[in-house]
Amino acid sequence: MTMLTTKSVSGVSSPPIGSPGRTVLSNSNKQKLRYKKETRICTWNVKTMAKEGKIYNAIQEMERMKIDIMGIAEMRWPASGEMQIKDHKVFYSGKDNGAHENGVAIMVTAEVARCVKNFVPISDRVMLLQIQASPININIVQIYAPTADKQEEEALQLYESVNQIISRIPKHELLIVMGDFNAKLGAGYKTTYIGSHGLGERNDRGDLLETFAESKELVVLNTFFKQPVRKLYTWKSPLDKPGRIVRNQIDYILVNKRFRNSFKSVKTYPGADLESDHVPLVGDFRVKMKKIKRKKLQTHNLGLIKDENVSKKIQDNFNKELWELEENLSAHQKVAKIGTIVEKIKDKYLKPEVREKRKTWITDEILDLMEERRLCKGRPNDYRNMKILVRRKIREAKEKEVKERCEEIEALQKKHDSYNMHRKVKEATGSFKKKQKGNLTDATGNIIIEKEKKMNTWKEYLETLFYDQREDGNYNKNALSGPEITPQEVQAALKLLKCRKAAGPDNIQTEFLKLLDDRGIDVITEVFNNIYNSGDIPVEWLKSEFIALPKKPSAKKCDEYRTISLMSHLLKLFLKIIHKRIYKKCESQISPNQFGFVNAVGTREALFAIQILVQRCRDVNCDVYICLVDYQKAFDRVKHGKMIDILKETGIDEKDLRIIGNLYWNQTANLRFEDEHTEYVQILRGVRQGCILSPLIFNLYSEKIFREALKDVDKGISIDGNRLNNIRYADDTIVFADKLEDLQLLIDKITLHSNNYGLDINANKTKLMIISKNVINDCHLYTNGIQIERVTKYNYLGTNINEEWDNTLEIKVRIGKARSVFNQMSAVFKTHNLNLDTKMRILRCYVFSVLLYGVESWTLNEAISKKLNAFEMWLYRRMLKIPWTDKVTNVEVLRRMKKEQEIMNTIKCRKMQYLGHIMRNGARYSLLQSILQGKILGRRGPGRRRTSWLKNLRTWFGKTSPELFSENCHDNR
Known part of the structure; x- marks a missing residue:
């Protein structure tokens, strides 16, 4: 069997490449898979895949033509991601703003999907798919170029983005660039990279394509294979009709020069049908691929715990194992043993979760009609009638699907099963959130492709974000004050834990903890007391795993991602008890101006306070100068030393303080991004993400700053002779006064004391607003010497406020x-x-x-x-x-x-x-x-x-x- 070869490298596989899109990464254990004798690749402008049933039509055509990899132009799916449809997988890249415009995609069979290494969505016109193969990897770039009526600058931008991505691909790897180039190379222009079997006359975009091909040493394959004219054209003009043939060649498959001979044939298939004015361009080449063994995280069906019989067996087994724990084990060993017990029970009683394949509404009848429509392509009237019939059948099938789902919703409502009812509602409306994907760029704005560079970028970001010159935490090792934890406290805290939450590193879910009987509670209480009295926290509890989620579809920098943390549920239970003990003492230190993370108040109260206050000020002609303060990553900038000093002032028990101190001084974290992990880094500042104590601690920290800053400052709005000058919801702060100079004084003091405690005001996002019946101009407010922008409206806590103060x-x-x-x-x-x-x-x-x-x-x-x-x-x-x-x-x-x-x-x-x-x-x-x-x-x-x-x-x-x-x-x- 002839294999894909390279002149410079023989039998050497290039190192894996990462991607800023969804990454499908392999571990070190890879299994070679002798793939088919020939692999068939195709590119096709389908006009749109947003039409009902068209994706199934495309799969049917792939199967009929035995295509393994299909590149798609004009996909018209918004955002970027991947989707499993029947036995095929679609990788797509569209517009970030949700518009159904442009878009590219690559659809592959199940066999090829198992060999996909990386997926890189570049833009709504360019994407990259990387496939593991032997002796070299395969890189496929699918493009959709701007049409001739667009400005030439758009076409130049497209080629520039393609240049940037392929320049990062090792030269010894196979590179395929294909798609709708909207360019005519014409016939008879034979060069090293352009063959003589083009079609028609060349245009300006054809010159642009030739320049690109030569600069990257790419051969335009479909101009090198002699075919009948009907096998050369890729697009049929709307003006085309019997007696006047208007057809052009504007779709191409390009490959690096050294791999030109690996392709045995490239031609179009005009008999294929997807209701498009383009026809598929198909190429055959021979290659051996490598199947990637994925690291599968085994999940168990926790829903089985709802079954009374299963629940009873698990409860008896779990508690029996806990009772039999050896007395001489340390708290660390017991915590580890509990995790082992839970895993054994899962394997014994909870079968691995097998997700049912989503039912498809498409029927064999519709697929047969689509095939019949294809056979009518040469008979326009029959083809038009078949199109109408197919659309009607699709509409009927979709209506039937909606009816069935609605019946399921009704049945669940009658059972009062709200959780599953709302899941079905989201399924019926397609409102399940897809996993967003964003690109990661370096300091110069170039997309980072290499996996190691991405991980290093994230590690450097974490080290910078959480770095601080922190003193050693050698304090109060012999803490005495603090009563023993009681079983009643454990039970009360356990009732507050919520089910259906992602497990932490120990993989112990709350559902198991809620099955503890009295003796099981006693065992957990003993473990907690050992930790509480010694202050020695299990190592696994000190490790955090951050997960990076893009804040917006176009996220490109690390700070444009939101990091969430997964914590041990056993640790959550322990900290619920600590929180209950310290809450009243801490809450008494918090002023009524703070509405965030405080019992019985929230955004409703914060909005009511500012809305009514300013409204009443307008009624009595009292001008209000408002500064909407934005702190830069406030929760991640808390200094641990000052935090402990503030907690000491609250008078909480010594053992509680020691537990909090040890949690903070010994913690480490790594970050998971696209199924890869960074190395662990030390967390030297900031409150613990996902920890129940963090909101309370931050409120105390913020309160200390404002008390010191506003001490002996009698500025603000006078209410019954007292001055009110700020309203806060966690770090979302509004500072106000009735005079601009008073507001400047307040901001200066708050900025100074915030800096002393490690918090920086973001001058770019902090805004000034003036509420007055009079026109007030030439007002300037500064923080750290930077002028704050004045705005007429602002989004505060999800609502719009404006200078007119009108709802x-x-x-x-x-x-x-x-x-x-x-x-x-x-x-x-x-x-x-x-x-x-x-x-x-x-x-x-x-x-x-x-x-x-x-x-x-x-x-x-x-x-x-x-x-x-x-x-x-x-x-x-x-x-x-x-x-x-x-x-x-x-x-x-x-x-x-x-x-x-x-x-x-x-x-x-x-x-x-x-x-x-x-x-x-x-x-x-x-x-x-x-x-x-x-x-x-x-x-x-x-x-x-x-x-x-x-x-x-x-x-x-x-x-x-x-x-x-x-x-x-x-x-x-």
């Missing part, structure tokens, strides 16, 4: 977001296969919850109230499929829905309930009561005031403000 814009935005959610889930809302009760439940859960976020702080006028009512009716009309041309009144729509309008009633009730909630809990909401009722320094101007938050309630419920306050002070709900 109209925010409500319009929320209506837009709710409409978008409804449209995304239209498959559920518009179907006739769900009853109205189920639809309304889903509507309230997914649409109304988006619409009514922050509703407690809204102030509504008559115009925006009408918009909300109109939007509600718009939803109901879409659910009932009432076209706008039908003259159906709102009364009739509500009659068909069997309900009354509810959005405005919900808003009224929630605002009144919230007022009562605030007034009945004076100790917790003293600041909010003060903002709502206190006297703000200023004087009302002439003329009618704007509608206020309280005016809404007075109008809706026909009561005065004193009546609203007094009635809501008592629990008369």
Whole structure:
């Protein structure tokens, strides 16, 4: 059998290459696979794959033509990723903004998929797929070039991006560049890289392609094989018709010069059909591939624990094993033994989880009709009729699938199985989040391809992010204060742990811990006490694994990724107990200005505080100068030494302090990125990610900064003679005053003390906003000598605030977001296969919850109230499929829905309930009561005031403000 050969390298496999896309990496144990005698590769512009059923049509054509690797141009799938469809895998790269434009992809058979090493999505016009082979690896670049009507700069940018990626590929490896180049090379232009068997006349883009091929020593294969003209053209013009043939050759397969002879044939197949004006260009070459043995993480079906019989067996076995643990084992050894016991039980009682293959709606009848349509390509009328028939059958099959899914949703609702019901809703609407992919670039902006470089980049990033000159943690080794942990504390903490959470490094899930009986609880309590009294924490508990997730589809730098941490559930249980013990002492140190990670308050209270405060200031002509402070990675910049000093001041028990100190001083972490791990690095600053103690610790840290910064500073907004100058939600901070010079003083002090504690204000993201009835210009605010940008609107805690301090814009935005959610889930809302009760439940859960976020702080006028009512009716009309041309009144729509309008009633009730909630809990909401009722320094101007938050309630419920306050002070709900 003739094998792929190279002139310079014989029998040497190049080192593996990483990728910034989803990486499918091999371990050191690779198995050679003698692949087929010939491998068939193809490139095809399909016009779109976003059409229902077309991907299955493509698979059918691949199987008919025995194609192993199909490059696709004009895929028109947004974002980048990979998808398993039947026995084929699709790697695709599209636009990051969600548009169904351009796009490239490579679809491979199951045999080839097992040999895929790396996938690199470059852009919506270029992608790279790397395949493990012997003696050299195969690199396939699929492209889709701009059409002739686009500017030449776009074509030059395309070739530049291709140049950048192929320059990183070792020269001794096989390189294939293929796709729709939208260029005509023409016939009779024979050179070293261009053959004489082109078609038609050359154009300017053809010259560009020749220049590219020569510069990279790539041979344009389909110009070197003599074929009939019908086997040369790749595109048929819309002007083509009998008697006037208008066909061109604009799709090509290019290969490095040294591997030209490995291809035995390259030609088009005009009889293939995908409803495209292009035809597939197919090449045959011979190669031996290597199958990559993947490292499979074995998962067990934890759902079986819900079965009473299985649960009872696991519970008896688990607790029996715990009782029999040897007494002389250390806490470290017992923790390790518990992990071993859990693994043995999983292997014995919980079968490995086998995910069912997703049912496909496509039927054999539709596939047969697609084949029949293909055979009609030479008969235009018959072909057109078959197209209509195929589309009708596809529509019927999709409707049947929706009906079946809706029946499943109804059945789950009757069983009150909310978890699985909402999973089915997401399946039916296609709203499961796909794993996003981003590229990693170096300092010069070039994509990092090599695996080792990527891992080193991440390691350097972690070392820089968490580096600090930290003192040794030799403190309080002989801690005495701190009572023994009791079984009751363990049980109480265990009830607070949530199931269905990813396990940490020890692979012990909460589901097992919840099966502990009294004696099992005693064993865990003993282990915890050994750790608590000695302060010696198991090594595995000190290791963290970060997972990098892109914050946005176009993430390219390390700081554009979000790192999340997986922790041991046994450690979580232990720290729940510590948290319970220290919470009250720590919370008493936190001022009412902090609304983040504090019991009974949250974003709702923070939004209410700032909205009502500024609204009342406007009423009395009190100008408000606001600085929206953004800290740079605040949680990762906490200094451990200062953190411990702050915790000491709270007066928590010595043993609790020692546990926290040992957790921080001995921790290490690595990062998992595309199935690879960095080396472990020391974490020398920052709060522990994913730890239950971290929010509380950060609040104390932030509180210390603001207390020191604002000590003896009497600036801000005067309420009942007291000055209020900041509102905080964790690190999201708003600082304000009634004068610009006062605000500058506050910012200077906060910046100085923040720097002393290691926190830096990000001047680029920190903004200035001025709320006033007068036009105020030439106002400048500075931090660290850098001028802060003034803005007219800002997104704070997910809501829009603006200089006019009018909720109209925010409500319009929320209506837009709710409409978008409804449209995304239209498959559920518009179907006739769900009853109205189920639809309304889903509507309230997914649409109304988006619409009514922050509703407690809204102030509504008559115009925006009408918009909300109109939007509600718009939803109901879409659910009932009432076209706008039908003259159906709102009364009739509500009659068909069997309900009354509810959005405005919900808003009224929630605002009144919230007022009562605030007034009945004076100790917790003293600041909010003060903002709502206190006297703000200023004087009302002439003329009618704007509608206020309280005016809404007075109008809706026909009561005065004193009546609203007094009635809501008592629990008369």
